[in-house]
Amino acid sequence: MEYNKIKGLLDSYFEGNTTLAEEQLLRDYFKSSNVDLSLVQFAPLFNGMSQAAQEVSSGMIVLPNEQKPNRWWIGIAAMLTIAVGVAGFMFSNIGLSQEEEQALASLKESKKAMMMLSQNLNKGTQTLSLAHQFETTKNKVIK
Amino acid sequence: MKQAEFVNTILPFKDRLYRIAKRYLVSTDEANDAVQEVFLKLWKNKKSLKKYRSAEAFAITMTKNYCLDRLKSKQASNLKIVHSNYQNRDNLEAKIEADDGVALVFKIMDSLPEQQKIILQLRDVEQFEFAEIAKMIDSNETAVRVALSRARKKVRDQMVKQYNYGIQ
Incomplete structure (x- = not known):
């Protein structure tokens, strides 16, 4: 050249x-x-x-083992479990009136009991109103 | 990104990263450690790796920054950077430096400022375009060109000085 x-x-x-x-x-x-x-x-x-451009590295590269696929699975599985759990809880709350029914039933019972009590109480007061008859007759006699 | 895929993207420039690290850190062991560290970091950030147009440029920038950090922490702890690997150099290196002139080139290169050293390495050894180098070291083409010219001239002047001295 x-x-x-x-x-x-x-x-x-x-x-x-x-x-x-x-x-x-x-x-x-x-x-x-x-x-x-x-x-x-x-x-x-x-x-x-x-x-210098031909120099090569003699070192080995060590990368941490990947567990990504497993973790990905576990994540989805965990999410599904939680979703099912929450959904089940919510749905059963709507359908399950077992507790509510029980509560309603006991409410009815106690209402009935209250009604009976008040009826009896009223009977009592009605009969008690006759009591003043004694007063008037007594007044008639004693006067 | 699977490990195999990652290795396939990154491994082709392992030696290049090693050479760059060695230019900075001098010692073979330290350069290997640096490459390992950079690979680990890249592996951890493999998601963001896809965002970069050139994984290689990104890796080189990372290597450069890692080495500068290493050098800084060494200076801070008052450790001198020595050619600790002079005794157990591999054959190729021994062959390179058997040539006195070539050894002198590397000695002069070692004495250059960090920026000029890396630019000279990236251009004359790794043979990157100016635009690529500018991206790697976060600079612009003109600045790279100027620094490169300075570095080359410095090496030339030192060599000529030594050469003339040797002849006398």
Whole structure:
């Protein structure tokens, strides 16, 4: 490759104006064996960069085991259970008047009992109203 | 996202993340730890990973931030960052640095400011476009170009200085 072209590329390389393709051209040039003597001092720069790009990691990547699918299942199951539980409770509350019926029945019972009590009480007061007959007859006699 | 799917998206740039981490942290072990940490974080945030157009750019930004945090906490605890892995380097690295000139390039690169170092790494080693780099380091293309030019010139000047010195 002509010296002038490489020299020009080098100049724009140091100005940060080369494209990736041009930089690859430079790397290839300096990798080759026929580098111009006046440019040979730049060879380590480009060779170093291409060598650095080949370095690989020796470490292993350890990721925590995933239990996501299980958890997803459990979540849905738990939600369903709760939903069924709540729904069952609500529906049974509407349908189940067992307690309410009991309460109503006992209310009726106690009402009846109250009525009986008050009827008897009224009977008592009616008979009690005759009591003043004694007073009038007594007054008649004693006077 | 299943674990297999996640690994398939992320694993292709594991080595790239490692190289970037190593550029910052120098030590092989620490760079591996950094990659592991970044992967864990990505795994935990795998839902938000889909929101990013490029998972790779996101991962690189994360690695960069993680390494800077590590460096900061090291400075805070007064620990010096040393080339602790000089003895047990892997073969490839030994081969790279056997070449004195290449070793010098990395030494000069280490002495660059963090921003210039990462830009040089992302452009000349990882070969990203300016627009991609700008997104990764939250900057703009012009700034990236300027920093890159400065970094390259600094490396060149140091090398030329050393080269001339060596010849004498």
